[in-house]
Amino acid sequence: MLSQTVVKRLKEIVGEKNVVTDKVGLLTYGYDGTLLSGEALGVVSPTTTEQVVEIVKLMNEHDIKLVPRGAGTNESGGTIPSQDSVVISFTKMTKIHEIDTENFVAVVEPGVINFDLQVELEKKKFYFPPDPSSFKASTIGGNVGECSGGPKCFKYGVTRDYILGLEVVLPNGKVIQTGGRNFHSEPGYDLTRIIVGAEGTLGLVTKVFVRIIPMPRAKKTMLAIYDKVEDASQTVADIVAAGIIPTTLELMDNLLINTTEDFTHAGIPRDAGAVLIIEVDGYPEDMDGQVKTIGEIASKIAKEFKVAQSAVEVDQIWTSRRSAFGSVARVRPSYGVNDITVPRSNFPKAIGGVLKVAKDFGVTIGVVAHAGDGNLHPLILFDQRNKEETETVHAAEQALCMMALDLEGTISGEHGIGLVKKKYLDKEFTPAAMEAFRKVKRSFDPSNRFNPGKVIDL
Amino acid sequence: MSNVNISMLKGIVGDAFVIDSPSEMANYLKGQGKPAVVVLPGNTSEVSSIVKLANEQNVKLAVGGAVADTQGITGGIAMVMSRMNQILEMDHMNLVAVVEPGVLHKDFLLKVTEAGLNFPPEPYELETSSVGGCFAIGDSDSKSFEYGPTRTFLLGFEMVLPTGEILDIGNKCIKNVSGLDFIHFAVGSQGTFGIFTKLLVKLLPAPEAKKAVIGTFASMHKANATFNTLIKRNVLPTRMNLINASLAKNAKPGTEGQFVIIDLQGFKESGKNIANEVAAVLTLGGGSDVKIIEDEVEYEQVINGWLKVRADLNSKPEQTVEFAVGPMKMPQALTQLEALTGDLGAYPGVIVEGLLGFVGLALPEGTDKLDLARKVNKLAMSLGGNVKGLLGHKLKAEVYNDAEMWKQTASLLSELRQQFDPKGILNPGVSLEP
Structure with a gap:
């Protein structure tokens, strides 16, 4: 009290x-x-x-x-x-102070909802690349805190790559500004980078200087349908080997194809093993060449490959992907989203690893993945009211994290550590790295006043 | 009097790699300080032992890739990483390389290009820059608009901390937000958090086509006006750079006037059209000798000319003032700057990185740098920018009349440094107090 x-x-x-x-x-x-x-x-x-x-x-x-x-x-x-x-x-600090498209910067308060910023930017034909699936609800401050990703990271990177500067209230109540409106503003150390993704453990962000860029002039969305998940991974590998960096390489497995079909009726065959949504952007005159190369690569193994011919078709493809998380609620009342990443070359092994975890623990797992990044979101479906089942799910989640680490990956591709993964952090990082985190935390917040117990313990 | 124990150093790396004759040492040093010894470690564990020794004996230690800066280490140890010069792995599937810190930046670029890949950060200095140094300095450069600053290209590293401990962090995942972001925080820390002993570097596929458009202009203002036109037309090249007449000859012998270099890396089809559009904009904007360069050798010459001019500026930080404003604020910035510097074309050096709104000034002999920086910062701030880096930060706080903010930032920086290097051993030449 x-x-x-x-x-x-x-x-x-x-x-x-x-x-x-x-x-x-x-x-x-x-x-x-x-x-x-x-x-x-x-x-x-x-x-x-x-x-x-x-x-x-x-x-x-x-x-x-x-x-x-x-x-x-x-x-x-x-x-x-x-x-x-x-x-x-911070949900009441919602001012967009400034959108300066000529100079590629916007200044916003932390409570601005990502989507609201995108809407304002879109009017000027600009955008802010990080758009996590939660972007209709999540705030820019929250995106900064967790260093959110989204489906475009393969080409455009995560939140940290679009933050130029921050106004920060430190644990002692003093205000500093890190960075500024350009790449040349960090004061000696790159303070912005260490605060982004620190989940509020180092300082409270009260203003964000974000980098904004013009919307691509052209974009092509493609859909490839496969018998097996492994075939989809092969396409991903081949596209990268061909020197193409798509904005998006989104994968959904059979379970999610079916749950999203129930909802969207997009016409993806229900017996397909996987779909891959592939998107490239850039100059209009470069689109045909890339689409052709990708088409040749995908058609070698895919049972179907198509290029969206209209905005409606693009929407249809994306509706399936965007509704993936929600759609599983028809199967079981609860789901746990996992967020593991492995080096791209280990992606097929990671898919195999997920299947093994599902079998070993007797749980239902569907996979959505940002395949180009090697970032998988295995969704474990269960009923939270069943205590025993919930415990099994937690054990399976731990097994997924350990599997990712065994494949030289990470326990967090874009969701952060918080409380959920704190207990595995020392499995990913050596004692020296853990101590480096603590040194940083001690420098900012020696009395452990801000968001104590998240990410690391002092 | 030096209290460095040379025989113990020899015990660590072997006699051949401890150098204490002044004439030989000079090959590895720059600056006015006089270290007692130069040591060339061959592996991580030797680096660690040397750092531990420096701690035990409480002597300062400065680190460099091919050449170490001697500032602040008179009587101490200069460690040069040139023996740790192997590219350990080039992983095409994951688009990463594992590199030792002493690999020369230019050699690395060569190998990366041979592999059909791309490592965008520009070398800080053409001949002697190392990959370790590239990330220790961790700058942004004229390609950062397209590719992101240098830090974007580091996914992990092995580092010997100022206490001698070895820290290993990161993995080959291009998407990784686990833990605090010490990986990118270390970039640009200039060896104060530790010494890179291995780097996990992110690469990109090589662009399908490279072209450049060059031209010369009678005035800096006219040249820069074409940049604004290009931005307004949403033409955003890989580089959009301008070199004033005094330096232009260093970039391309025989150049008369202000020299514009537009670099276009991307696809063949769009490249052709954009090159034509750029050439038209430069010509209409008053450019002479506007030329589209498609020949590979000629392209490399032009880009190397730019890198050379940039490196010359980098090599004299005490005679340089650098600032940034919004790219579209550059016309006002140049006009106001001219009131401080006189004719920009005739000034000893002015470079503009148009996409980043960045200006680098090479100062005439005898200039009061701080005084000029203060004035330039005011000018830049009125246009939404600032003088670069730590100095800029201090000057910004001055303009805000906010001594408190500067004090807070400075104490945070020094607290961080102290946490990692409690004895203040590593790279004393790096000052966090401009």
Whole structure:
């Protein structure tokens, strides 16, 4: 419980309606995209950097921890309130300060929803490449916190590659600016890079300078249908070997083909082993050549290859992919999204590994993958109300992480570490690397005030 | 008096690789400092032992790829990584290479090109830059608009920490957000967090076609105006660079006037059309001798000319002021700059990286660098930019009249350095206090 004094001060800082302390209100801020939950002492929603500073100072006086939160769509448990903490919600800092297409930069507050920014940019024929599947709900601040990816990473990279600078409130309540509006603004060390993906453990981001780029002049979307997942992986390997970098190489396995077909009726054969959505972008005059090369490569093994001929067909293809996560709810009530990445060359082995885990643990797993990146999202389907089954699922999730590490991969391709994967972090990183993380954390937050217990323990 | 124990160093790397005769040492050193010894380790464990020794004996240690900067290490050890010069792996399937830090940047580029691949970061210095140095400096360059800054190309590394411990991090996954991002944080830390002993480098497929368009202009303003036209037309080349008349001859002998180099890396089909469009824009904008270069040898000459000019500027940081503004703010920036520098064409050196809104100035002898940087920073800030890097950050805080912000940043930087290097052994020449 927060003392009356603290509640009163918080209300003075942000206004009465921006402080939540009632049980029901606290519950709603206790969840994120994972199955975990927690309960905060209170939730406070600042609207300015100055208010954030005041909140940080107040919490420091009373030795209360702060847990930052955007839309809470993350898959890592990064925003789950820890004990004795106040959630600082950035969803009311939603100003787009500036969109400067001539100079390729936009300045936004952390609570701006990724999609809302994209809509504004699209009016000017620009975009912000990172667009995680959650982009209709997730905030830019949250994307920065988790270093989100999305389907375009093979060509365009992840969130960190599009953040030029940040305004940050440090755990001592002081404000710094890292980076700026160009690539030449970091003060000696690349502070922006270490804060992106740190899940709010180093500082609270109150302003984001993002790099924006013109929308590609042309884009081609292709669909290849295979008997076996292995065949799809072969196409991926061959496309890369041909020197083509598609924006997207999305893979769905048979289970997801069927669950999405139930919903979209896109006409993908239900007995197919895998589909691959391939997209290239660039100058119009380069499209035909690339499509031709890709078509030749894919047709060698695919049972069907087609190029979307209209915007409607493109939409149809993408609707299947975008609805993949939701569509499995028809099969079982709950699903756990995993996020492992392996070097591209080990992708076929990783698919085999997923099948083995499914068999060993007797669980149903569907696979969606950003195949070009070697990034797999095995979805484990289950019923959360069944305790025993839930435990089996957790064991299977651990097995998936270990499998990725055995294949020289990583336990997080684009979702972050948070609470969910913290326990495996020392399997991926050596003691020296873990200690390097702690050195960084200690430099920023020696008293462990910001999002304690996420990513690493001090 | 040196307190470096030379016999112990010899015990670590062998007699042949410890050099203490001043005349021989000079081959491996630059700067005014006088280290007691140059040591050439052959592997990671030797590097680690040397660093541990430096800690035990409390002597400073400076590290370089082919040449070490001696600033701040008088009496200490200069470590040169040139013996660790192997490309350990070139992995086509995953588009990565595993490289030792002492591999020369130019040699690496050669091997990468032979393999049909692409490593975009520009060499900082043409002959002596190493791959380790490339990531230790971790700059952005005139290709960063298209390819991203240097850090984009590092996926992992092995590093000897300032305490001598060995840290191994990263993997061949191009998508990896696990843990804190120490991988990219280390890029640009100039060897203060540790010494790279192995690098896992990301590569790209080689572009299908490369072309350049060159031209000369009577004034910097006219030349730069064509850049704005290109950006407005949504023509965004790989490089869009401008060199003033004083330096143009260094890039291409015989050049008269301000020299424009537009580099187009991409596909054959679009390349042809864009080259024509660029050439037309340059010509209409008042360019002379506008030429599309398709010949491979000639293309390389033009690009090398640019790299040479860039490297000359890089080699004299104390006589250079660098800043960036929004690319489309460059016309105002150049006009206002001229009020400070006089005729830009005649100034000792002015380069513009048009896509990044970047300007590098080579200062005339006797210029008060800090005074000029302060004025340039004001100018840049009024156009949404700043003087580059740490100095720019300090000047920015000055303009904001925010001593607090600078103090916070500076103390954070020094705390980070101290956490990694508690005894302050490594690369004392790197200052975090401009």
